[in-house]
Amino acid sequence: MQMETLLRDILQAPTYSRPLRGSKPLFPEKPDRSAPVVPYIPKKNSLDIFKDAYSFAYSPVGMNLDGNAAKKFATNEIRKET
Numbered sequence: 001m002q003m004e005t006l007l008r009d010i011l012q013a014p015t016y017s018r019p020l021r022g023s024k025p026l027f028p029e030k031p032d033r034s035a036p037v038v039p040y041i042p043k044k045n046s047l048d049i050f051k052d053a054y055s056f057a058y059s060p061v062g063m064n065l066d067g068n069a070a071k072k073f074a075t076n077e078i079r080k081e082t
Contacts (some may be wrong), residue, residue, distance in 0.1 A: 046078050081082035 008015060044052075056062040057070035064072060 049078050052075045 007013075051074075053074035054070050057065045057073040058067065063070070063073070
């Protein structure tokens, strides 16, 4: 085994040869801008709308309503959105 390794080293004949690589891929110079890019804007689900509306209606900085009135306000806001 050592003799084979020595001969391979001297003759520069590796045990395994690397596979051939294909041709270089051709990429377009500029990206195709034929279709406009539309940004994704996630929609709020009804729980997020309720939470935001309830927090606004119940807070002293917002409408300063009591719990039941804030709940009714938030429920009406959900109905408006859907």
